[in-house]
Amino acid sequence: MKKLTVAIDGPAGAGKSSVAKVVANRLHYLYIDTGAMYRAFTWAVLSKHVDIADERAVQKLTDTLRIRLEIGRDQCRVYVDDTDVTEAIRTSDVSSHVSAVAALAVVRQKLVQLQRDMAKSGGVILDGRDIGTVVLPDADVKIFLTASVRSRAMRRYLEVQARGNSGSLEEIEASIAARDDMDSHRAIAPLKQADDAILLDNSELDLEGTADAIMKYIEAKGR
Ligand code: DC
Numbered sequence: 128m129k130k131l132t133v134a135i136d137g138p139a140g141a142g143k144s145s146v147a148k149v150v151a152n153r154l155h156y157l158y159i160d161t162g163a164m165y166r167a168f169t170w171a172v173l174s175k176h177v178d179i180a181d182e183r184a185v186q187k188l189t190d191t192l193r194i195r196l197e198i199g200r201d202q203c204r205v206y207v208d209d210t211d212v213t214e215a216i217r218t219s220d221v222s223s224h225v226s227a228v229a230a231l232a233v234v235r236q237k238l239v240q241l242q243r244d245m246a247k248s249g250g251v252i253l254d255g256r257d258i259g260t261v262v263l264p265d266a267d268v269k270i271f272l273t274a275s276v277r278s279r280a281m282r283r284y285l286e287v288q289a290r291g292n293s294g295s296l297e298e299i300e301a302s303i304a305a306r307d308d309m310d311s312h313r314a315i316a317p318l319k320q321a322d323d324a325i326l327l328d329n330s331e332l333d334l335e336g337t338a339d340a341i342m343k344y345i346e347a348k349g350r
Contacts, residue, residue: 130156130250131348132265134258135341137272138307138318140279142329142337143254146272149338151252154345157198159245161255161262162225163205164238166216167194169228171207173220179228189237196245223302226309229256235315256310259321268345269324272337276304278330 133156135143144160151158171177171192177184195206204213215221228234242262246253253262259269280300287294310318320326325344329337 129267129349130248131267131345132246132249132263133252133268133270133341133345134263134266134321134324135252135254135270135272136256136258136260136318136320136324137254137270138279138303138310140283140303141272141274142282142334143272145334146329146337146341147252147254149334150341150345152200153338153342154252155250157245157251158203159196159198159242159251159253160203160205161238161242161253161258163196163203163216164194164241165229165234166221166225167205167207167212168192168234168238169221169225170212170216172228173224179231182233185231186233189233194238194241226306226313230309230313230315232315239316256318257316259324260319261316264321267348269321270341270344271320271324271326273326273328274330275328276300276307279303 133150135147137143144162147158147160150156171188172179175188177188179185193208197204197206204211205216206212239262242253245251246263255262259266259271277300280296280303283299283303284294284296287299307318327337327340332340
């Protein structure tokens with residue numbers, strides 16, 4: 128049975144990472160969270176107080192920093208050099224700076240290369256914004272997963288509440304819309320559906336329903 132490469136792209140809050148984990152578990156594939164890599168780089172920029180307008184400083188950081196994903200069965204831990212940043216990369220400080228960092232060419236060059244290396248043996252699911260268009264243009268299955276801004280905001284809102292954090296639905300909706308706008312309009316590798324990607328709108332689907340739909344596409348490719 129051939130080990131496929133599966134690309135799942137789409138805007139923030141569409142549930143890419145949750146569904147990618149479910150599908151990866153069902154297929155015994157590796158799940159590679161590329162957003163976590165951009166977040167890890169952003170964490171380093173913030174904690175080392177690097178000015179992202181200073182190209183040389185950013186270049187130096189890309190040359191020296193080691194970002195590593197330790198992919199287990201049920202979870203993926205993220206390391207910057209030897210520091211475990213798995214939780215630290217989910218703070219609102221990182222979330223509000225990551226789009227600007229992810230727009231930098233040197234950062235993308237480094238992380239795209241890492242992602243291609245991790246995907247080269249197949250049996251992988253990568254989620255992100257540019258997987259089907261830039262990172263793996265020859266991926267076997269490409270899904271563009273989206274949902275209305277309102278339903279994405281509602282999911283985030285429920286997650287945030289479950290964690291006991293505060294934040295209104297309106298604030299979350301505004302922040303998702305702002306991130307969509309930045310990710311879709313940046314000059315390099317903007318969020319965009321690949322010509323050969325399948326568009327899946329899961330506004331009305333739950334996690335299992337979304338996973339089932341994706342499994343059908345993968346099975347159709349003869350996994
Ligand atoms: O999926 P996420 O929300 O954790 O991603 C964090 C940010 O990283 C998001 O604003 C867009 C950026 N990103 C990217 O530019 N390219 C990717 N392949 C993945 C994420």
